[in-house]
Amino acid sequence: MPVVTRFAPSPTGLLHIGGVRTALFSWLYARRMGGKFILRVEDTDRERSTDEAVRVILEGMEWLGLAADEGPYYQTARFPRYREVIDRLLAEGKAYRCYATREELDLMRAEQMARKEKPRYDGRWRNRTDTRPGVEPVVRFKNPLEGDTVVEDLVHGRVSFSNAELDDLIILRSDGTPTYNFCVVVDDMDMGVTHVIRGDDHLNNTPRQMNMLQALGVAPPVYAHVPMILGPDGAKLSKRHGAVSVLQYEQDGYLPQALLNYLVRLGWSHGDQEIFTIDEMIAAFDIADVNKAASAFNPEKLLWLNQQHLMRAEPAAVVPALRAAFARQGLSVGASDDVLAQVVLIQRERCKTLNEMAANSAFFFSDALSIDAKAAQKHLTAEGLGHLAALESVLGAIPVWSVEALQQTVNACAAARGVGLGKVAQPLRVALSGGAISPPIDATLAILGRERSMSRLQAALQRPPIAPS
């Protein structure tokens, strides 16, 4: 039987990395097994669901390249179907109407808590057939009273629950809308889902869902409950760190494959391998290898991985993302894709994100160069300007403005003046980039171009020399 997995986020909050990793595991498993991956939006809570959250799910999945083979399905579009299944359960005596009021239930729970018992519905309408005028009933599922329900979980192994611990959950609210646990069961059944991969906060819901499936005469899917992702401090993921929209990582200059690589290694590993391409992940991934313990989100390792992917990517492939990063910084860059690919090539081993790359490369493209005061103080001294003057004449005479020629010329100039390369390169670097840090000086000159390089050099020479402090 072909594998069918699904990712079923609820649009009540913005999709964050916890959800993304669950989606990734489901997607990888389907790809690995040659199966099908379904996207289903669980929007039955109309009060709390937002269009914005739905948008983030759709755009986020697209940015990450986690394409669904089917869907997106929306639960709100399936209400008639849920109603149909509830009617069937009612007719078969596997569900019943409960006329207990909220006040009565609150009181019941308060009493149970006072007795230090687990708060649960006591089945007071389970065997009644009468009605109560003036009260709109809910429909409850008749859960087995005895025996155990055993979950054979792919990551946790065998987990057993006593049916006596489970109460008769509401499957249809008094306003006529179905509830989450019920919709999941019907959807997974209708959509032929074979492997349910989800957060382990759902492990406790699983026996109820299995019991409903059994009442419907359907074999349960295989379950895999994956551990949660914690914040860097080991506490629950919060807005402060990580629990932000997945699209924020795009805004922050991360590559989707780097985020995916980071997330796949949270709770899963393949020997000592740290860096994976998407294809390598698919080839190596198995849900049975996923760990049981929750793991903490580590932004520094994500940063490292992002740079590793930047360094391994085809430069041309990251150009669009680099352009977007420039745009976010308010810089519209007219340079060609070819020039930007060169920028990627020389900057990527000193940048962890595209935003950093754009910020450190802005000097190539901005018209007004501002010189950092501290850098000037240190390098644009009388001595430094002397080197610059020499550089100006030799560079001005270069026939072909190529990296090789530039490197030779600058080296020769330093040698002729009897100083190390650093003595001439640093003043030149400040004149060209405005700061003491940049890619290698020859590559910087090459990308900047003859015209811009020479005019910046000349501008620096106009400055009054700074006395060394």
Added chain:
RNA sequence: GCUCCCUUCGUCUAGAGGCCUAGGACAUAGCCCUCUCAAGGCUGUAACACGGGUUCGAAUCCCGUAGGGAGCGCCA
């Protein structure tokens, strides 16, 4: 409170009873390389939660304890 789950360096992890003097990665410290910053290379600091068993032998199996987490809604 009850039920269920979890526990190897600061963090992510390797580890299926002897291969473990517990390996790798991020971070961190030092060194090398070097035109700056990086990248890269080398080296170091650093962990089996605790207590009992079982076994010739336990990070690995069993039982407790402690700590952490989740669930117990007309939320998903």
